[in-house]
Amino acid sequence: MNTSTKLQGKTAFVTGGSRGIGAAIVRRLAAEGATVAFSYQSSADTAYALVREIEAAGGRALAIRADAADADAVTKSINDVAKEYGAIDILVNNAGVLRLGDVSEFSLEDFDLTVAVNVRAVFVATKAALAHMGSGGRVINIGSTNADRMPFAGGAAYAMSKSALKGLVQGLSRDLGPRGITINNVQPGPVNTDMNPENSDFAASLHGLMALPRHGTPEEIAGLTAYLASPEAAYVTGASLNIDGGFAA
Secondary structure, eight states, rough: OOSSTTTTTTTEEEOOOOOHHHHHHHHHHHTTOEEEEEEEESHHHHHHHHHHHHHHHHHHHEEEEOOOOOHHHHHHHHHHHHHSSSSSOOOEEEOOOOOOOOOOOOOHHHHHHHHIIIHHHHHHHHHHHHHHHOEEEEEEEEOOOOGGGGSSOOHHHHHHHHHHHHHHHHHHHHHHEEEEEEEEEEESSBBBBBTTSSHHHHHHHHTTTTTSSSSHHHHHHHHHHHHHHSSSGGGOOSSSEEESSSTOO
């Protein structure tokens, strides 16, 4: 693990941190010196393997089982971490779901789940963390470039949920600015994960829409997230930052 001291002494909480982009963010924040707690829903083996990996590299991590759609579980997990470590300095709202389908066939259950995890859970986790966050705190949401561009059919509910985060961040930046706390969205384009592999016919169709015709890596998303979590980003708030290879350009 490449280590740095930019986040030394900070406590971070990452929702949905056991796999993909979330796991890369957990690794990067730990490498920057933060103690990182993260939630997971079902992949316990993967979550605890990540904890062991970080500890073996000299970092500190804690895995907590909590369904992002369960407001009480999310709030309790954040409160427990704050009680254990004294504060929450950095919150990364990474947990999300992707349900696609034509509106004529899209179920209300999938719509409600999309809103519950991609929007409501972000508000719930943010509210819980702010009770334990002081000046210099950071809230970072992992949104999507689809908040700005949805060039294929079936993504209406998903795009709506990620667009909602833009308004939430703009509004909350006004509430949190006087407290010295920043809040921003990171908006990835296609990223190479188990759920969105770069070698597929669908991936190739996305590349044709981009200025850089490739998927991003989880580590690239983690790099922007770590910047927003750092002291260097103290003047950045209320922003939605695309990291999408020019997908929305």
